[in-house]
Amino acid sequence: METLPIPDAPVDERETMATLARKAQELHMQRRRRVAQFLCDIGSSPAQSSSRNPLEEPWLLTPDDFTRRARNTPLRLFTAARDETAALTEQIAEVEQETDERVAALYGVELYVKTGEA
Numbered sequence: 001m002e003t004l005p006i007p008d009a010p011v012d013e014r015e016t017m018a019t020l021a022r023k024a025q026e027l028h029m030q031r032r033r034r035v036a037q038f039l040c041d042i043g044s045s046p047a048q049s050s051s052r053n054p055l056e057e058p059w060l061l062t063p064d065d066f067t068r069r070a071r072n073t074p075l076r077l078f079t080a081a082r083d084e085t086a087a088l089t090e091q092i093a094e095v096e097q098e099t100d101e102r103v104a105a106l107y108g109v110e111l112y113v114k115t116g117e118a
Contacts, residue, residue, distance in 0.1 A: 007106040017102060024095045031088040038081035042073045059086040 009017070036046040038058055049056055055069055058081040066078040104110065 009106055013102065013106070017099065020095055020099045020102070024092060024099065027088055027092045027095065031085050031092070034081060034084050034088065038077065038085075041077045041081075042070045044070075057085075058082045059089045 035056055035058065039046045039049055039055060042055070044053075044055060054061060054065060058066070058078060061069075061078070061082060063075060063078065066073075066082075067075065070078070
């Protein structure tokens with residue numbers, strides 16, 4: 001690590017990176033709070049849930065997956081949580097992408113972005 005060059009970023013770039021980091025953290029916290037509320041709404045305990053529980057990621061679930069895992073629970077609870085967490089996830093991805101691009105630029109490297117296109 002001693003020989004790893006660390007670029008000396010201008011003050012304005014450091015401030016921008018700090019702002020992006022705070023924004024990413026806030027978005028993650030908002031999403032976590034919404035997931036916890038969703039779990040409570042469907043009668044599940046957020047404290048006893050784990051990252052292995054698919055209900056922890058409603059933005060990735062299909063309605064069929066949800067109804068199999070949370071029987072007798074109104075679908076509207078799922079769709080609201082899915083839509084809100086999907087929007088937050090998209091915002092997180094945008095902030096993280098901008099952060100990655102700025103770090104790559106500081107190091108003078110080209111960033112290859114994986115797209116969803118085949």
